Amino acid sequence: MPIQTVELRNISKRFPGVLANDRVNLDVRAGEILALLGENGAGKSTLMKILYGMYHPTEGEIAVNGQVVQFKSPADALAQGIGMIHQHFQLVPGFTVAENVALGLKSSRGPLTDLNVVSQRVRELGAQYGLHVDPNALVWQLAVGQQQRVEILKALYRDASLLILDEPTAVLTPQEVQEFFGILRRLRAAGNALIFISHKLYEVKAISDRVVVLRDGRVVGGVATQATNQKELARMMVGREVITQWEKPAAQARETALQIDKLQALNDKQLPAVKEVSLQVRAGEILGIAGVSGNGQRELAEAVVGMRLIRGGSVRVNGKDVTHHSPAQMIQAGVAFIPEERMVMGIVREFSVAENAILITHTEPPLSRRALFDFRAVNTHVARLVREYDVRTPSLETPVKNLSGGNIQKLILARELSRSPRVLIAAQPTRGVDIGATEYIHKRLIEQRSAGTAVLLISEDLEEVRALSDRIAVMYEGEIVGIVPPTTSVEELGLMMAGAKKDS
Amino acid sequence: MSTTRQRFDFGRYNFILVPFIAGGLALLVGAVIIWLLGANPIEAYIGMVQGALGSPNAIADSLVKAGPLLFVGVGICIAYRGGVINIGGEGQIVIGALATTLVVLTLSGLPSLILIPLALAAGFVGGGFWGGIAGFLKARFKVNEVLSTIMLNAIAVQLMTFLLNGALMDPTSLDNSIRIPQTQRFPLWTDLPRLIPTRLHAGILLGVLIAVLAYILLWHTTIGYRIRAVGFNTVASKYAGINVGRYQILAITLSGALAGLGGAVEVMGVNHRLFTDGSATGFTGNAGFNGIVVALFGALHPLGVIPASFLFGALLTGANTLQRTVQVPGAFVTTLDGLVVIFVVASQIWARRRATRHAMPELPPQDKIVPASTT
Structure with a gap:
């Protein structure tokens, strides 16, 4: 029945x-x-x-x-x-x-x-x-x-x-x-x-x-x-008022901070995933990349930060050629990365909040000297990050896997932004994150951009891309099909995401 | 957000409890086997305890047996924390002992204050080199370290047998044409100092010191932090700018070095010569493998390995007396050993399952599986 x-x-x-x-x-x-x-x-x-x-x-x-x-x-x-x-x-x-x-x-x-x-x-x-x-x-x-x-x-x-x-x-x-x-x-x-x-x-x-x-x-x-x-x-x-549209001061875009030229990379199946992508991101602007998941966005981000082999083309940060640099060298060059696969790449699940917060900077004084940790300095540093970025955690020793997705993302954000990066690559920064945390992450990304960081934002959420970006590049099957202003309608972006070339 | 009252947090203490429960269950099954063999299990176990702890000599023997287990076990912990499974303890002990032997026999003219540290260092380096080979193969060519370390065990033992039957054979034995595969006795001034008038030597103190140092390395230095990061998650480690291969090699090299040091301590503290009894493992008494069990029993924590190795040393010593007291075949020791392994390993898996099942029910769904479309 x-x-x-x-x-x-x-x-x-x-x-x-x-x-x-x-x-x-x-x-x-x-x-x-x-x-x-x-x-x-x-x-x-x-x-x-x-x-x-x-x-x-x-x-x-x-x-x-x-x-x-x-x-x-x-x-x-x-x-x-x-x-x-x-x-x-x-x-x-x-x-x-x-x-x-x-x-x-x-x-x-x-x-x-x-x-x-x-x-x-x-x-x-x-x-x-x-x-x-x-x-x-x-x-x-x-x-x-x-x-x-x-x-x-x-x-x-x-x-x-x-x-x-x-x-x-x-x-x-x-x-x-x-x-x-x-x-x-x-x-x-x-x-x-x-x-x-x-x-x-x-x-x-x-x-x-x-x-x-x-x-x-x-x-x-x-x-x-x-x-x-x-x-x-x-x-x-x-449970409270939510701000969905941020006051965004006009972009004060300056010199090009990240320059990608004819970049090529393969996906995990060794098939071409990024096909001669060229992009420039200037200091003080957010360049959004819109596209349906699986069109090469993840591979693009990973290739740029040294996590994936570059098969052709070049990457420049502040004019310096950083093609084929290791992730360690990219960190040195001032590139921060919020990875799409947050639970796999962004954190060590079994590590505590504190251990994850120092994943990238643990060798720098005062956190450690001559390879020995100064736990008091570590705790001070992490406590400040947790407070500043509103990470809700029972303690700094809590294994990070016990936090909610939104709090994990805020922790990653705290770690990456506190390094004052020249270039920030944020891949799906709010996917699976609750509204409260999303709101917060958006606010921080805009602040970072206004402070002069070049931000490359990769997102499947068109509302997000339109709300945050100063320019939007649409990616389809490994190529950029067009770069349009953020005022472009959802319908038009949708068509481009399905592969329709922007005639310009 | 929680409205349930916090009950006894089993998860917090289970790293201590679980191995003991598992060990108890193993002894229980062992009792059944003893009973099936026609002996009285209670008598047998009483005999075992007496044999292991009944006199100063028995305790000393137990501690002597614990020595190599401690060194290997701490090494296994470091490798495991670095995400490397080191099955090569046997080979690393052998190579370490060989290196020590070579140093002792060629530099025997040096005073003990120089020679002993030098010989110990040789064992450390030798074992580290042998472990490092497997690490290099893993990092460079993605060769599974379980396979390579097992192969290296065989190579090491063959190498030792070859040398003991030739270049290193005791000259007096050669003169008398007895041809026993062993070296001459080391000079007396290379004997590790005795602690009390028993067989107990200073090696066990070195072992405890090493365990403490390993703990400091793993949890108080950036090097140990990186080893652990690589062990948990190679992708995130690479993302953090850590050279994953380098730290994998370091982890198993240190692991092998400690096994090698264990080998050095064994030849300098107990046997005072290198020999092989012709078995698959030579003189090691299976410490390379038993060390893995000890490490598991010690919750893969260097400080946990200290009591775990004492316990196993006692178990091995006590089991030896079983044969005499209740006429249980000596092979029963191996059986008991195997039972402990099965129960400890099973209990670890059980504890992990339990932990997962009781974890937060709702993880953000996108983190679990990547949708089919993203490839």
């Missing part, structure tokens, strides 16, 4: 030392899109994992169509018609679409596969909801947007009529997002219930019927989307 209503009643979930959900009440009905809004760590994922049978609630109950149910595993949730589309796709890349859809299901032909039947049904579902994918295509050959459709098809194929979508737009271009919203509307019109998890306010505003906001594990508000606005939602989410 299709789902009419699903209710979460008084759900609490306790982890040792943390109350992730605190008496949460939530309901969703057939034919509506419910947005679940909240910062990282607000308890959205935990709540949805409970609904999908991955966690058991400490207290409370779940009712489907008025009947109380107990889920021991996701299989139980699926049997009740609840499907979840994870942010990170659960697909086998070497399998076809049909094989992925059939994976884990019983075949109608016993031990033999029935992929033709599956393909047929996939085509029918695709036609019904606009989820067009070739059932015989291999998943790894599909674009990200199409892989996402396969995930939705998997759920629909299993007769799910409540779909939980965990940050589904994070990997899509603005155009793909529009297309995706079309699919969601069709799913709603066909009588499905949808829960849309996001922290992007404009998307929530654009697609949902109702919004429920979580903060610190509690429901802090539920409103009809019509009756609210982004500002109010942001305030509910963070």
